[in-house]
Amino acid sequence: MSFDLVLLGGTGDLAWRKLLPALFQAFRHGSLPEGGRILGVAREAFDSDTQYRDWVALRLEAIEGEKRPTSEEFARFAALLHYVRADLSQPDDYAALAARLHERQADSVVLYLATAPALFASVAEQLGRSGLATPQTRIVLEKPLGHDLASNRAINASVLRHFGEHQVFRIDHYLGKPSVQNLLALRFGNTLFEPLWRRDTIANIQITIAETLGVEKRGSFYDGTGALRDMVQNHALQLLCAVAMEPPVNASADAIRDEKLKVLRSLRPWTAETLARDAVRGQYTAGQAAGERVPSYRDEPGVHLDSHTETFVALRTEIHNWRWAGVPFYLRTGKRLASREAFIVVNFRPTPHAIFRTPTDSANRLVIHLQPRDGLDLHLFAAAQAPRRPAAPATSATPLLSAVSLNMDFDQRFGAERVGAYERLLLDVLAGRLNLFVRSDEQEAAWEWVEPLLDAWAQAEESPRGYAAGTWGPSAASALLARDGYCWTEEC
The missing domain is CATH 3.40.50.720 (NAD(P)-binding Rossmann-like Domain)
Incomplete structure (x- = not known):
């Protein structure tokens, strides 16, 4: 052709x-x-x-x-x-x-x-x-x-x-990443996880897109955009849809996009109370990146000296449907953070009746790595087969389990067969395949959800919370989860 x-x-x-x-x-x-x-x-x-x-x-x-x-x-x-x-x-x-x-x-x-x-x-x-x-x-x-x-x-x-x-x-190039396609395959091509993919067994879901770079030479563009527009409205919400959507009737483009649209329309609307409680915006200050001193956002070329543009966003939301009612979803993205990586963490609930002790009372979790690594980590518990002392008296103490993990490295398994996100998406355009592209009503629903945040932050007099370059963002982002009794993966 x-x-x-x-x-x-x-x-x-x-x-x-x-x-x-x-x-x-x-x-x-x-x-x-x-x-x-x-x-x-x-x-x-x-x-x-x-x-x-x-x-x-x-x-x-x-x-x-x-x-x-x-x-x-x-x-x-x-x-x-x-x-x-x-x-x-x-x-x-x-x-x-x-x-x-x-x-x-x-x-x-x-x-x-x-x-x-x-x-x-x-x-x-x-x-x-x-x-x-x-x-x-x-x-x-x-x-x-x-x-x-x-x-x-x-x-x-x-x-x-x-x-x-x-x-x-x-085009949203995150949808072209092999790891995002594997997320759908994980959910809808296997019977292992789908019965567990619901409120009864999942405690919370975290989505992180972290960058170590600052705005580089894009200061003037970024200062009129910010992290909410640049990353949350598109990339983060598309990942949330892939995690939370119902099984489509088939693998056609509209069947998949219909289910993503339902997720976006089911997101809890913002109110004055949740805007103040469940949204954190930050802006990086001077700090260390890759062992070198880096300037604050306001000292970057093209950025206004009194800029209120956010370079970090952390949000808590919920999806109002039967599958996810009551399960918090946490979204986090930012520039000049401690590490360059993107991942999704599915934290499962503890066992309903504990007959074993687990490290720090933790529970199972599934980590879906998007970049730079592409793969899955399933964190489980197992009994460490330590030798018993023959003379040790019997004890009623609850046995302690050890943390183990099952690691699946897709790059190692599929290596030469894999293609980059833009390569995949360009080939799909040439073939006329719309599955990995966003429909107009999806985009509008995403904008409708973030617009109250945009309006509130545009009218706010206070500046975004500062965080030192090379850290994981402002402390308020940790408090966002701590109120629910949870923590970000690197803090647990």
Whole structure:
């Protein structure tokens, strides 16, 4: 099946850091369909396809280790690369793109908006007016899709005026991670956990997405975004949906997305009381990262000196349905934290009648690692078979169990068979598979849930709670769980 994949913003940060490396890996793996073209569209004054190929070659040379192309590999990959010079803010420039696409009739055309999100609505309108929104066209939209509920609805309205919902691929790269796909396989492909996946046996669920980096060179962008928009509204809530959703009737895209939507609509609404009690926002101060002194958020380039933008969020919520009634879900994300990792912890309830003692009165838990490690840890208890002393008198003391764990490393098991998140998602777009993409009503439901937080924090006079770079966030995040008698995994 022939295709034209158009990178609108083909020289931007997203294109050269994520998309082009992922496309090269798909090419190396032999996964790209035959007869394909990759068209970069940007304002740079490249006079020919060759100049664009040279520009891409320089960037791919910076790829680490084995992922870096050899000169022979890139020479073959470069044959797919083409360039169209266009300013996407100028309606007349879309004619040049249309002419290039009309040179041949590809079976499918993918328009990837790797541009600033502020351009999404206008670009979608111009694509439609230029005759580029055909039944063979698919459009890919990166997050963040809007700044709030109103802007999200406006972008979707512009896009859906020219494209059907089945043509729109709203990308959340976390959904492309093999570990997230394994989460669904764990739940719905095995009989072991599903009978336990409910309020009777689960005490609480924790979702953590932690970064050690600060805002780097994105200070001006991040200062108008914050952790709630950047990570919670999309990534964290999508992970929550994957953990909490009911079994879909089948593996089709809409069956899965229908169940995720039910979760979002079942989240406990925010009230004045829960906003004050169950939401913590923080902002990093100076501290240590990777053994080096790093500045505070307010001292980062592009950040206002009196900024109230949050770089850390911790939330407590509940899902109001029969499966999860009364089970707290804790979400946590932040920059400049103690470790770079993402994981989900399912904490099970203690045994209903204890005939053994367990270490520090703990209980079983399942840890689902998302990054950098990809796998599962199931924490259990077993009797340590220590030799008995023959002369020791009989005792009625309750035996003490030892903690043991069952570790499943998916990278080790599937290694060479695995692909990166963007590679997987790009291949799914080319194949027209919507399972790992977000539907418009899902996005709106997510925005509806976080918007009361956004409004409350925008009106708040107090600053976010400070936390030293290199720690796990403000102490109030620990208190959030301590009130329920729980603790974050690293604190237990």
